[in-house]
Amino acid sequence: xxxxxxxxxxxxxxxxxxxxxxxxxxxxxxxxxxxxxxxxxxxxxxxxxxxxxxxxxxxxxxxxxxxxxxxxxxxxxxxxxxxxxxxxxxxxxxxxxxxxxxxxxxxxxxxxxxxxxxxxxxxxxxxxxxxxxxxxxxxxxxxxxxxxxxxxxxxxxxxxxxxxxxxxxxxxxxxxxxxxxxxxxxxxxxxxxxxxxxxxxxxxxxxxxxxxxxxxxxxxxxxxxxxxxxxxxxxxxxxxxxxxxxxxxxxxxxxxxxxxxxxxxxxxxxxxxxxxxxxxxxxxxxxxxxxxxxxxxxxxxxxxxxxxxxxxxxxxxxxxxxxxxxxxxxxxxxxxxxxxxxxxxxxxxxxxxxxxxxxxxxxxxxxxxxxxxxxxxxxxxxxxxxxxxxxxxxxxxxxxxxxxxx
Numbered sequence: 001x002x003x004x005x006x007x008x009x010x011x012x013x014x015x016x017x018x019x020x021x022x023x024x025x026x027x028x029x030x031x032x033x034x035x036x037x038x039x040x041x042x043x044x045x046x047x048x049x050x051x052x053x054x055x056x057x058x059x060x061x062x063x064x065x066x067x068x069x070x071x072x073x074x075x076x077x078x079x080x081x082x083x084x085x086x087x088x089x090x091x092x093x094x095x096x097x098x099x100x101x102x103x104x105x106x107x108x109x110x111x112x113x114x115x116x117x118x119x120x121x122x123x124x125x126x127x128x129x130x131x132x133x134x135x136x137x138x139x140x141x142x143x144x145x146x147x148x149x150x151x152x153x154x155x156x157x158x159x160x161x162x163x164x165x166x167x168x169x170x171x172x173x174x175x176x177x178x179x180x181x182x183x184x185x186x187x188x189x190x191x192x193x194x195x196x197x198x199x200x201x202x203x204x205x206x207x208x209x210x211x212x213x214x215x216x217x218x219x220x221x222x223x224x225x226x227x228x229x230x231x232x233x234x235x236x237x238x239x240x241x242x243x244x245x246x247x248x249x250x251x252x253x254x255x256x257x258x259x260x261x262x263x264x265x266x267x268x269x270x271x272x273x274x275x276x277x278x279x280x281x282x283x284x285x286x287x288x289x290x291x292x293x294x295x296x297x298x299x300x301x302x303x304x305x306x307x308x309x310x311x312x313x314x315x316x317x318x319x320x321x322x323x324x325x326x327x328x329x330x331x332x333x334x335x336x337x338x339x340x341x342x343x344x345x346x347x348x349x350x351x352x353x354x355x356x357x358x359x360x361x362x363x364x365x366x367x368x369x370x371x372x373x374x375x376x377x378x379x380x381x382x383x384x385x386x387x388x389x390x391x392x393x394x395x396x397x398x399x400x401x402x403x404x405x406x
Contacts (some may be wrong), residue, residue, distance in 0.1 A: 059143045060134035063115070063150060064127060067186070070096060070115040071123050074184075078118075090180055098158050098183040100165040114154040116184040126186035133193040140200060145259070152254050153192040157246035158183065164242060187228065187240045188247030194220045195251040199282055221248055221287045252284060257313055261324075278316040279324030 056064070078091040094102045098113035117123040138146040161183055169178030194217075202218035215223075225244055232241025260273040280286075285297035307313040 056131070057135060057138040057143060057146075059147050059150075060130060060138050063130050063134060066112075066115045067117070067123065067127055067130060070112055071117045074116045074118070090176075090182075092180065092182060096184075098162070099179070100162045100169075100181060100183070101179040103162060110155050110158045111151070113158055113184040114186055114188060117186065118184065122185060126189065129186065129190050129193060133197070137193065137196055149192070149196075149251075149254065149259070150189070153188050153247055153251050156250045157188040157243055160246050160250075161239075161242055181239065183239055183243070185240065185243065187243040188250070191221065191224055191244045191247035192251030194224055195248055195255065195287070198287065199255055199277060202281060218286070219289070222289060222292075224248075248287070252287065256282060256284075274320065274323055276316070276320070277324050278320040280321065282324070 074093050074096045077093045077096070081091040081093075092099065094109070095106045096109065096112055096116050098109045103109060117126055134146070137149070141149070165181055165183070166178045169175065169181075197217050198221055202216070204217050205214050206217060206220075207214050225248060228237070228241045228244040232238045255277055257276045259277070260275055261277055283297065284300040285293040288296055304313065308315045
C-alpha cells in the first residue's frame with residue numbers, strides 16, 4: 001500500500017501528461033526521484049491500476065441483485081398502498097409475490113417470489129445465504145449447474161404450494177388462505193443449500209459463537225426443518241414451514257436422482273458424469289438423526305419402489321451405488337467399509353512407490369543406474385491419488401473434519 005501511494009504521488013508531481021503506471025525512460029527521469037522511480041518499476045502492472053475486484057461469481061452476483069431489487073420494489077409498492085389508505089388491511093403485490101388464486105395472471109411470480117423478502121431482517125438473512133452458500137456451490141458445481149439448481153428449487157416448491165393452499169382454504173372455508181396469502185421468501189433456498197452442503201461436506205463441523213456451539217453439517221437440514229415447523233405451529237408462519245419442507249424435498253430429489261455429478265472413479269461411459277448420487281450416506285433417511293432413520297428409511301424405500309415401478313425414477317445399479325460411495329467428497333462417513341479398504345490400499349501403494357523413488361534417487365547420486373522394480377502380487381500397485389475437494393472453511397465459517405467412527 002505504501003508503494004502504491006509513493007508511486008501515485010511521484011507520477012502526479014512529475015507531470016500531468018504522465019499516466020498512472022507509465023514507465024518513463026531513464027534519460028528523462030529527474031535525479032531527485034530515483035527512489036520513487038525504482039518503486040514504480042518494481043510494482044507489477046495489476047497493482048498499478050489499483051482496480052477494485054469483486055470476488056463474487058457471476059450467477060451469485062445476479063441472484064443477490066435480484067434479491068435486493070425485488071425486495072425493494074415490493075416494499076415500495078406495499079408502502080404506497082398503505083399510504084393511500086386502501087380498503088384492504090393486507091397490502092397485496094400480486095405481480096411480485098405468489099398469490100395462489102392469481103398466479104395464472106402473473107406466471108413469472110413462480111420464480112420471482114423466491115427473491116422477495118418483506119423486511120430488512122429476512123433480506124439480510126437470505127442475502128448472507130446466497131452470498132456465502134452461493135459462492136461455495138457455484139465454484140464447486142460451475143455457474144450453469146448452479147443456475148439450474150436455483151431454478152429448480154425456486155419454481156417447483158412454488159408450483160406445489162399453490163394447490164396446497166387452495167385446498168387448505170377450501171377445507172377451512174377461509175377466503176384469506178387461498179386468495180390473500182402472499183407466498184414469498186428464500187426459505188426454499190436456505191433449505192436446499194443445507195441439503196447441498198450435507199451432500200458435499202457432511203462430516204465437517206461448524207463452530208458458532210467462538211466455539212460455544214459446534215455442530216456437524218449433516219445435522220443442519222433436520223434442525224432447520226424442526227425450527228421452521230415449530231415456528232409455523234406456534235407463531236403462525238405456516239408459509240415458511242411449508243416452503244422449508246418443499247425446498248428440502250425438491251433439492252434432495254434433484255441432487256439424488258437428476259443432477260450430474262463429476263465422475264472421478266472412471267465408471268461412467270457417457271462422458272457426462274454420473275446422473276444422481278446413489279451413495280448410501282445421501283439417502284433420505286440420512287438427513288435426519290440416527291434414532292429417526294429406521295422408520296423414515298422404510299417409508300422412503302416404499303415410495304422409491306413405487307416410483308420405480310411406474311417408471312418415474314430409474315433404479316440405481318450396483319455400479320451407481322459403488323461410484324457414489326467412492327466420491328472423494330465424503331471422507332469419514334459411516335457405512336464406508338469399501339472406501340476405507342480402497343484408501344488403505346492406496347496409502348500402501350503410495351508408500352511403496354515413495355520407497356522405490358527414494359532408492360532410485362540414492363542410486364543415481366552414487367553413479368549407479370537405478371531401476372524400478374515391477375510390483376509383484378504381494379506388493380500393491382501404485383494408484384493415482386484421488387484429488388481432494390477444496391475446503392469450504394471460508395464459506396462455512398470455522399470448520400474442521402472429524403470422521404464419525406461410531
